[in-house]
Amino acid sequence: EAGVAQSPRYKIIEKRQSVAFWCNPISGHATLYWYQQILGQGPKLLIQFQNNGVVDDSQLPKDRFSAERLKGVDSTLKIQPAKLEDSAVYLCASSLDGRAETQYFGPGTRLLVL
Amino acid sequence: AQTVTQSQPEMSVQEAETVTLSCTYDTSESDYYLFWYKQPPSRQMILVIRQEAYKQQNATENRFSVNFQKAAKSFSLKISDSQLGDAAMYFCAYGGNTGKLIFGQGTTLQVKP
Numbered sequence: 001e002a003g004v005a006q007s008p009r010y011k012i013i014e015k016r017q018s019v020a021f022w023c024n025p026i027s028g029h030a031t032l033y034w035y036q037q038i039l040g041q042g043p044k045l046l047i048q049f050q051n052n053g054v055v056d057d058s059q060l061p062k063d064r065f066s067a068e069r070l071k072g073v074d075s076t077l078k079i080q081p082a083k084l085e086d087s088a089v090y091l092c093a094s095s096l097d098g099r100a101e102t103q104y105f106g107p108g109t110r111l112l113v114l
Numbered sequence: 115a116q117t118v119t120q121s122q123p124e125m126s127v128q129e130a131e132t133v134t135l136s137c138t139y140d141t142s143e144s145d146y147y148l149f150w151y152k153q154p155p156s157r158q159m160i161l162v163i164r165q166e167a168y169k170q171q172n173a174t175e176n177r178f179s180v181n182f183q184k185a186a187k188s189f190s191l192k193i194s195d196s197q198l199g200d201a202a203m204y205f206c207a208y209g210g211n212t213g214k215l216i217f218g219q220g221t222t223l224q225v226k227p
Binding site: 095099102106108 | 157164
């Protein structure tokens with residue numbers, strides 16, 4: 001079974017530029033999560049999708065971050081414009097159907113904002 | 115709001131020995147799930163073990179076992195017969211009603227040969 005795929009693996013940009021990350025969850029998984037992991041900390045949820053609907057985006061900085069999950073499969077997370085404090089690893093995870101289900105993580109995208 | 119605390123930023127263990135990683139959490143929910151995830155330097159987060167709060171029996175997965183104390187809101191991970199490949203960052207995580215995970219700060223485990 002293929003795991004959660006993410007791209008790119010690494011990205012370096014300058015502040016005020018824009019960047020986009022892509023995630024392809026495990027086939028058949030209805031729930032998709034984006035987490036932000038700052039160096040030395042545990043991941044924090046940015047947004048949770050159930051199929052193509054948003055369940056929780058309370059921690060998403062909506063003035064600069066946006067995410068979509070068209071057709072309930074792939075998802076894209078965008079930052080525009082990026083700030084220095086956005087430097088982090090962005091992890092995508094998926095689960096069969098949300099609550100109580102184990103989440104499977106992708107390899108992450110490491111973002112460095114200069 | 116739920117919180118997860120890992121009070122040991124770093125731990126070390128000799129190969130083949132046993133080590134216990136600590137985790138405490140706070141919640142007002144009665145039904146929830148607890149997880150231990152491992153994150154090696156390659157950064158792929160891997161599930162180690164999970165525990166359903168309604169189960170009294172502690173979960174076990176090969177060399178990994180937990181000590182779940184619901185009243186004390188404690189959820190420690192015991193690694194027996196430690197191997198070099200166990201070296202990683204370990205995260206304790208809480209999963210509640212919404213499905214999202216709340217992670218602790220992590221514990222870096224070093225395994226000495």
